[in-house]
Amino acid sequence: MHDRTPLFQCGVFKMRRSRLIAAGNGNASVGDDMIEVRNLTKRYRDLVAIDQVSFDVQKGEILGFLGRNGAGKTTTMRILTGFLPASSGTAKVAGFDVFEQPLEVKRRVGYLPEQPPLYLDMTVYAYLKFVAQLKGVPGAKMKSEMERVANLTSVGAVMDRVIANLSKGYRQRVGLAQALLGDPEVLILDEPTVGLDPIQVREFRDLIRSLAGKHTVILSTHILSEITATCQRVLIIRQGKVVACDDLGGLAKKYQEPNRELSLEEIFVKLAEN
Amino acid sequence: MRNALAIARKELSIYFTTPTAYAVFCGMTFIAGMMFLAALGYFQSMSLQFLSYQQPQLLEHLNLTDMVVYPLLRNVGVIFLFMTPFLAMRLVAEEKRSRTFELLMTVPIRPFEIMLGKYLAALALMAVAVGLLGLFPAIVSFFGSSGTIMSSGAGSPIEWSTVFSGLIGLFLVGGAMMAVGLFVSSLTESVVVAALVTFVVLLVMWILNWQAGRMEGVARQVLDYLSMPTHLDAFAKGAPALKDVVYFATFMILGPFLTERAIEAHRWA
Ligand SMILES: Nc1ncnc2c1ncn2[C@@H]1O[C@H](COP(=O)(O)OP(=O)(O)OP(=O)(O)O)[C@@H](O)[C@H]1O
Ligand SMILES: [Mg+2]
Numbered sequence: 001m002h003d004r005t006p007l008f009q010c011g012v013f014k015m016r017r018s019r020l021i022a023a024g025n026g027n028a029s030v031g032d033d034m035i036e037v038r039n040l041t042k043r044y045r046d047l048v049a050i051d052q053v054s055f056d057v058q059k060g061e062i063l064g065f066l067g068r069n070g071a072g073k074t075t076t077m078r079i080l081t082g083f084l085p086a087s088s089g090t091a092k093v094a095g096f097d098v099f100e101q102p103l104e105v106k107r108r109v110g111y112l113p114e115q116p117p118l119y120l121d122m123t124v125y126a127y128l129k130f131v132a133q134l135k136g137v138p139g140a141k142m143k144s145e146m147e148r149v150a151n152l153t154s155v156g157a158v159m160d161r162v163i164a165n166l167s168k169g170y171r172q173r174v175g176l177a178q179a180l181l182g183d184p185e186v187l188i189l190d191e192p193t194v195g196l197d198p199i200q201v202r203e204f205r206d207l208i209r210s211l212a213g214k215h216t217v218i219l220s221t222h223i224l225s226e227i228t229a230t231c232q233r234v235l236i237i238r239q240g241k242v243v244a245c246d247d248l249g250g251l252a253k254k255y256q257e258p259n260r261e262l263s264l265e266e267i268f269v270k271l272a273e274n
Numbered sequence: 275m276r277n278a279l280a281i282a283r284k285e286l287s288i289y290f291t292t293p294t295a296y297a298v299f300c301g302m303t304f305i306a307g308m309m310f311l312a313a314l315g316y317f318q319s320m321s322l323q324f325l326s327y328q329q330p331q332l333l334e335h336l337n338l339t340d341m342v343v344y345p346l347l348r349n350v351g352v353i354f355l356f357m358t359p360f361l362a363m364r365l366v367a368e369e370k371r372s373r374t375f376e377l378l379m380t381v382p383i384r385p386f387e388i389m390l391g392k393y394l395a396a397l398a399l400m401a402v403a404v405g406l407l408g409l410f411p412a413i414v415s416f417f418g419s420s421g422t423i424m425s426s427g428a429g430s431p432i433e434w435s436t437v438f439s440g441l442i443g444l445f446l447v448g449g450a451m452m453a454v455g456l457f458v459s460s461l462t463e464s465v466v467v468a469a470l471v472t473f474v475v476l477l478v479m480w481i482l483n484w485q486a487g488r489m490e491g492v493a494r495q496v497l498d499y500l501s502m503p504t505h506l507d508a509f510a511k512g513a514p515a516l517k518d519v520v521y522f523a524t525f526m527i528l529g530p531f532l533t534e535r536a537i538e539a540h541r542w543a
Contacts (some may be wrong), residue, residue, distance in 0.1 A: 117377035133280035
């Protein structure tokens with residue numbers, strides 16, 4: 001019943017192609033893989049958090065990242081953003097190795113950590129300005145860039161409030177606004193919709209859909225309807241191992257039963273359950 | 275540099291929008307004020323006493339710089355000993371605890387810039403502290419020269435070169451202490467641990483020469499050189515030597531350097 005073997009090799013074919021093109025460093029050309037993860041393993045002492053994870057994300061693609069609690073999603077994203085080193089394996093963003101050339105990678109990646117990294121004593125305005133400065137947004141564009149992300153995440157109304165006094169959902173929005181600052185090519189979002197109200201969730205979906213094509217997005221979530229609404233491709237990990245990496249249609253085809261197609265939820269339960 | 279300045283500005287804005295800096299500076303000024311009044315009172319009673327001896331040549335040995343400003347600046351070193359661990363404790367540890375460290379480590383800036391921004395903010399705080407303390411000699415000089423404090427007009431007005439040297443010495447003491455605090459803060463997620471460890475380290479540096487009196491020769495010289503008051507003293511007397519400058523510079527370079535290493539180490543493990 002559980003025929004997972006082909007899935008472990010997800011992306012191997014693509015790997016050969018991209019190795020040929022992206023040998024050496026430099027910008028990924030159009031149609032190339034924006035994110036390349038090869039045999040990534042992370043150990044915390046004896047605990048293997050992720051185990052030989054390999055996948056690719058093409059430029060302009062939106063990848064949904066699924067897995068049960070503790071499966072290793074956050075760990076993978078932290079390695080991709082250069083916050084954590086991998087125990088072994090490599091990860092490349094836009095052709096740059098995240099460990100060897102961290103600045104090049106960080107310039108291109110907007111990251112929303114699992115817990116939004118907010119300075120509670122600052123106002124939203126001061127916070128966003130601070131992050132924009134660190135991301136190298138030029139002074140002349142600062143104001144318009146801050147307005148742009150404030151509109152996208154609807155935080156304009158709380159700009160002058162101290163973050164400590166914001167509700168959870170607003171804090172999440174500010175975290176999201178921070179990730180969007182500087183209009184990075186790649187967005188890595190760890191459970192971005194946690195705490196958002198239904199209307200804001202809808203706006204978030206529209207936002208992500210509007211990014212498709214130009215931006216590359218990896219987003220993790222536990223809400224499967226979010227994946228079907230926004231992503232072309234899903235990556236499912238189970239106890240640190242990739243068990244599926246396919247587009248939605250492909251998954252449905254692979255796991256269809258004689259008389260009907262399975263929903264993403266049913267496929268997830270089938271694949272991700274220990 | 276732009277990034278370092280952005281971080282320094284952020285640190286300072288947090289220090290001054292929360293009560294931290296105000297509380298610390300108020301406490302410092304209050305205690306320094308008490309020390310100042312005590313020194314002033316002593317000076318006054320000495321002047322009166324000497325006056326009653328009817329020996330004007332004795333009065334010439336009395337001056338405000340040596341009897342009020344010098345002990346004040348020396349004692350303020352002790353206030354710094356208690357104050358800098360509180361100011362420095364949050365510099366890096368708080369970022370780790372509140373997970374904002376993850377932001378700093380994933381935006382395109384170098385660990386060096388993080389360290390530099392934080393240390394610049396720490397030095398700015400020390401500059402403010404020294405500026406506040408500079409008000410005391412200014413008061414002495416204002417009233418001292420107008421003759422209100424001195425019952426007889428005896429003694430000389432403030433020797434500003436000595437006072438400036440003392441204030442610079444204090445700034446260097448503060449900078450060295452903050453360098454220690456910054457490094458310790460970069461090793462832990464707990465601000466309490468950071469403050470405690472920093473305090474213990476600084477206290478040891480402070481009282482090292484208490485042992486020196488009982489020793490002889492090289493050991494004594496080494497202990498004397500290693501302890502902070504020796505060098506603050508040299509500045510407060512208005513005669514710092516190169517070794518005093520080197521002493522503080524060692525802290526102010528080594529602390530930030532090790533901090534940068536500690537932050538960089540996060541990328542590796
Ligand atoms: N700093 C750490 N030290 C030790 N173990 C850790 C550390 N961080 C994560 N882990 C472990 O690594 C595994 C993967 O954790 P991770 O946070 O990546 O899971 P996740 O997929 O993001 O889960 P969730 O859906 O709950 O967010 C877990 O077993 C976790 O306990
Ligand atoms: Mg997680």
